[in-house]
Amino acid sequence: MKLSIFLPLAAFLTLTAAEPSNINDDISPCLTRCLTEAAVVAGCISQYDSVCTCPSPAFRDAMKMCLDYSCTAEDATMAQELHKERCGTPPS
Incomplete structure (x- = not known):
């Protein structure tokens, strides 16, 4: 029973842990904050x-x-x- 909870959690954490490799050091703190906030607003x-942010009018x-x-x-x-x-x- 506990294994059925652990596997999806492990998959999520693996996906989340992979994100820092996408970080662009040239992005300003302001732009990073806007990207993060817009993703939250869009539900990404x-x-x-x-896949979520690119087509999202809410994100844009x-x-x-x-x-x-x-x-x-x-x-x-x-x-x-x-x-x-x-x-x-390019953004619309």
Whole structure:
């Protein structure tokens, strides 16, 4: 019985532990915060969950609002570059 709980938890932790390898050291703290907050708003596992974040209007809208109110123009440019890299298309 306990094994049936352990296996999904182990799979989740493995996925979560793999995320730090995706971290781009050039991302500002402000952009990182916006990416994380937008992922939460969109209901995605994390900012690296491109299957969820790329097509999500909620993610896009939350990112735009956060970038507009909190970050620099350089952060907004970097966000567009990250979107192209992660999603394969420019943001709409």
